[in-house]
Amino acid sequence: MKITLNQDPSFPETEVVINCPQADEDILRLVAMLRVYQKKLVGTKDGEQHLLDVKDILYIDTADKKAFLYTEKAVYESALRLYELEDALGELDFLRAGRSVIVNFRRIKSIRPELGGRMLVTMDNGEQVYVSRQYAGELKDKLRELERSFLQ
Numbered sequence: 001m002k003i004t005l006n007q008d009p010s011f012p013e014t015e016v017v018i019n020c021p022q023a024d025e026d027i028l029r030l031v032a033m034l035r036v037y038q039k040k041l042v043g044t045k046d047g048e049q050h051l052l053d054v055k056d057i058l059y060i061d062t063a064d065k066k067a068f069l070y071t072e073k074a075v076y077e078s079a080l081r082l083y084e085l086e087d088a089l090g091e092l093d094f095l096r097a098g099r100s101v102i103v104n105f106r107r108i109k110s111i112r113p114e115l116g117g118r119m120l121v122t123m124d125n126g127e128q129v130y131v132s133r134q135y136a137g138e139l140k141d142k143l144r145e146l147e148r149s150f151l152q
Contacts, residue, residue, distance in 0.1 A: 043076025062100040
C-alpha cells in the first residue's frame, strides 16, 4: 500500500481519497475508521446540549432507561436508546459489552479475563468496565482480527 500526504495551506479542507483496484475488507475498515472522526453525538449535561466527537466516547451505559455517554472528563445523557446507539456505532468499532453497556474498542487500554468467562476492560482513562460472558466472544474475535491485520 502506498501512502501519500500532501500538505498545502491553500487547501480549503482536508480531503481523503483512496485509489484502489477493488474495495476489500481492509479498505472498508479503513473508511469506517476515518468516518469516526466525522461523526458526532449530542449529549446533555447540566441542561446544555453538547456536540461530542464519537472518537472521544469511551463507553455508553444505561440506567433507569436512559443512556449515558462517558468521555474522559464528563458524563452526558443521550436522547437515543442503547439499541439505536449500537446500530449507529457498530461499524465504528463500538462493541456491546453487556445488556446495558457498549464500549469503544479503540479506547481500550487493557483486557483481563475474570472468573465465569467475564472480562475486565480498562479504558484509556483508567475506568473499568466488565464485559459479560455472553459478549466476551465478540471482544475476543475483535482482538484476533486486530492481530491478523497487524501481521498482514
